[in-house]
Amino acid sequence: MPELPDKRTAFMDWYLAVVDGAGVTDKRYPVKGMNVWTPYGFRARRNLDAVLVREIEATGSEAVEFPTLIPATEFEKEKEHIKGFDAQVYWVTRGGLSELDIPLVLRPTSETAIYPIFSVWIRSHRDLPLNVYQIVNTFRYETKTTRPFLRVREIHFFEEHTCQANEAHATERVRSNLGAFRKMADAFALPFLPVRRPEWDKFPGAYYTIALDAPIGEARTLQLGSIHHYRENFARPYGIRYEAADGSQQYVHQTTFGLSERLLGAILAVHGDAKGAVFPTAIAPYQVVVIPIPGPDAGDGPLRTAEEIAGRLARHGLRVHLDAGDERPGAKYYRWEQAGVPLRLEVGRREAESRTATSASRLGAKGRVTIDRLEHEVAERLAEFDRALAERAAAGFAAAFSLAGSIAELAGSTTVRVVAWCGSEACGHQIEAGIDGALLGVPEGPLPIEVGSPGACVACGSTTAVRWALAGRPL
Numbered sequence: 001m002p003e004l005p006d007k008r009t010a011f012m013d014w015y016l017a018v019v020d021g022a023g024v025t026d027k028r029y030p031v032k033g034m035n036v037w038t039p040y041g042f043r044a045r046r047n048l049d050a051v052l053v054r055e056i057e058a059t060g061s062e063a064v065e066f067p068t069l070i071p072a073t074e075f076e077k078e079k080e081h082i083k084g085f086d087a088q089v090y091w092v093t094r095g096g097l098s099e100l101d102i103p104l105v106l107r108p109t110s111e112t113a114i115y116p117i118f119s120v121w122i123r124s125h126r127d128l129p130l131n132v133y134q135i136v137n138t139f140r141y142e143t144k145t146t147r148p149f150l151r152v153r154e155i156h157f158f159e160e161h162t163c164q165a166n167e168a169h170a171t172e173r174v175r176s177n178l179g180a181f182r183k184m185a186d187a188f189a190l191p192f193l194p195v196r197r198p199e200w201d202k203f204p205g206a207y208y209t210i211a212l213d214a215p216i217g218e219a220r221t222l223q224l225g226s227i228h229h230y231r232e233n234f235a236r237p238y239g240i241r242y243e244a245a246d247g248s249q250q251y252v253h254q255t256t257f258g259l260s261e262r263l264l265g266a267i268l269a270v271h272g273d274a275k276g277a278v279f280p281t282a283i284a285p286y287q288v289v290v291i292p293i294p295g296p297d298a299g300d301g302p303l304r305t306a307e308e309i310a311g312r313l314a315r316h317g318l319r320v321h322l323d324a325g326d327e328r329p330g331a332k333y334y335r336w337e338q339a340g341v342p343l344r345l346e347v348g349r350r351e352a353e354s355r356t357a358t359s360a361s362r363l364g365a366k367g368r369v370t371i372d373r374l375e376h377e378v379a380e381r382l383a384e385f386d387r388a389l390a391e392r393a394a395a396g397f398a399a400a401f402s403l404a405g406s407i408a409e410l411a412g413s414t415t416v417r418v419v420a421w422c423g424s425e426a427c428g429h430q431i432e433a434g435i436d437g438a439l440l441g442v443p444e445g446p447l448p449i450e451v452g453s454p455g456a457c458v459a460c461g462s463t464t465a466v467r468w469a470l471a472g473r474p475l
């Protein structure tokens, strides 16, 4: 069996090989950066979306869907936002044979599609808070090299947009989003760090941006998503106002929370290993694959038993696949390992006769399950698998950060660096030059490693307003 490139030293080659081997996407569509979701990949996506929907709806958000096309006149209302997205939008300028009077933008994100309608939905303080989300495709004309799930031009996108009565309520919504994301990330066994981006790297039009970053080795980080506080920055140009209890007219304060298919890329990147993809059970397209092993004198016992196992597990609510094709068992094991299936059950003659199955977890744990107690024992194995996966990811996360006491120490970093920073942009850029990457920002909440309190800024030596910040190389 061909070996994968080394994850640590040749990450992107490894990642591309893992994505290919898992069979989750087809890159042969004739528009660069617009990929096809295969049946197996679509299963993963649907399971992932179900977790997002469950957690965001638990915080009182409702699903909506807005149109894909945005009139140029609406798109151009918030100046910072336009500046940030102008170079990335696709335009629709013709309808049939006629030039359009007002050109249309294919949404790169939906603020400018949604907010004109918010301004007519919201009249009174009784209309607040307004918390809605949509899961739609967005479009960005990427000029950098595209990568499946990580950087694409048609993006499967989750976006929550909210309107709150005031700044404090909007800050509270940001907290609530962060809590919801923690639960999502727990389901995916995906360690991350919320980081407040520096001013020069925040979302165009935002008051501030909290990014959700995951380290993926060799000082690289992946932004899994982001949460933004807009204050009144969009409410003013779009006229989103309400009548307060005292009769005065007030602008709403807004927030957004965005996630994308990049989350699936991160799950593949963080959990994958030398054998290929590894899916946490929450999103695994198949949680269990059952493989009968025919033999010269095995009769139909293995197949019958495998069918019984698959049927019972499916009725028990598990996503299970019976692989009864005529490939050799070894080839099947290899394929389902590459595809990241958490648990494999094998049934040969001996297992069929003794009413058992041999179990092999994707992380290497071997054992035997008794068919009499099948549902119970398989649930136990899957829970063990998820625990082991979370432990492996947590160990990788803890090892992904280290302290840097000076700019010089940043050169050639193989971990994300924790540095003392005075908050000035000039010093931020010096740190970025030092690591040949980005100042990711200041973590919200505890640091990933114990470092005490910060002394002097690594760039200017100032001891005023110094805080711990993170520097790395975002992918």
Ligand SMILES: [Zn+2]
Pocket (backbone or CB within 6 Å): 421, 422, 423, 424, 427, 457, 458, 459, 460, 461, 462
């Ligand atoms: Zn400084």
